[in-house]
Structure formats: C-alpha cells, structure tokens
C-alpha cells in the first residue's frame with residue numbers, strides 16, 4: 001500500500017505511484033478505493049488551493065465540533081514544512097506534533113484526521129498548496145493556536161529572513 005504511518009495515531013503519509021516517461025509524469029493524486037483499502041473511509045466535499053511566498057507561515061488551525069475537518073494535504077509546486085498537532089484529548093498521542101517536507105517534487109501527501117491542528121511554512125521561493133476537506137468551511141467554528149506555542153514545542157525550520165504570519169494567526173491565545 002502506498003501509505004506510511006507516522007508516530008501520531010491516524011496521521012498517515014500517502015506516497016502515490018508515479019509513472020514517469022519522456023512526456024513527464026502521471027499519478028493518481030486521490031483514489032477513493034485505494035484510501036478505503038487503507039482504512040480511510042473519508043468522503044471529501046471541498047478542495048482548496050493557496051499560493052504563498054517564501055517564509056509564509058499559515059496556521060495553526062482547526063474547525064471545532066461537528067464542523068471538524070479531516071484534510072488530505074499536498075504541494076503542487078515548491079516546498080513546505082507541514083505540521084500537525086494531535087488535539088484529541090482521548091488520543092495516546094495528544095498534543096504531540098509531527099512535521100514533514102511536502103513538495104511538488106516528492107508528491108507526498110499527508111492525511112490529517114479530524115481533531116488535529118494544521119499549519120505550514122513555505123521553505124521554497126514560492127509554493128502552491130492544495131488540500132481536500134471532508135467538511136465545509138465554517139468560519140464560526142474556526143479555532144487557532146500559536147505556531148510558536150511552547151506547549152507544543154514545534155521545531156520550525158530556519159529560513160532566510162522572518163516568517164510572514166497573518167495578523168489573525170499572531171493573535172491566537174497561548175494554550176496555557
């Protein structure tokens with residue numbers, strides 16, 4: 001199966017089989033049957049795309065309650081350091097973080113279950129990020145956490161210059 005586990009319960013890396021030839025490459029970026037065989041019975045209902053320049057950090061976000069979203073995230077071009085934190089209080093990996101480089105070259109995707117917070121830092125000059133969600137956007141249910149909250153201890157990569165973070169994402173309260 002083209003899935004790899006991570007230390008966080010339910011968080012999985014999807015590495016699609018890439019067919020290269022003299023024209024370029026082809027791969028199935030999502031196949032419901034393949035995911036179901038791997039135990040991911042999620043039905044996605046919304047696709048999103050965002051472009052960002054070097055040093056942009058988006059996150060850390062989730063939607064609460066019945067608006068919670070599982071996400072299947074990937075990079076179309078460029079590279080990001082993608083981070084998730086397990087915020088499910090009943091999980092054995094509660095409050096642990098995981099980071100992975102996703103790029104337009106490695107074609108890796110991360111399946112992020114409901115109840116995780118998610119964010120990413122652009123480490124290339126420019127990156128286009130795309131993701132599927134299994135629940136619709138619900139701004140009233142959005143909850144954010146500081147990317148540098150010591151409660152998580154996320155080790156973000158160093159880059160040239162400062163991170164560019166939305167004012168809203170700098171205003172989220174610390175966990176403690």
Ligand SMILES: Cc1cn([C@H]2C[C@H](O)[C@@H](COP(=O)(O)OP(=O)(O)O[C@H]3O[C@@H](C)C(=O)[C@@H](O)[C@H]3O)O2)c(=O)[nH]c1=O
Pocket residue numbers: 048050058059060061062118119120137166
């Ligand atoms: C997320 C989202 C935003 N928007 C709008 C609201 C706003 O005007 C504009 C930009 O929204 P944001 O600043 O929230 O975009 P952004 O900071 O990129 O938000 C995203 O961050 C990453 C880390 C995630 O994991 C996503 O779930 C999502 O929260 O787009 C939608 O219309 N639909 C959506 O699904």
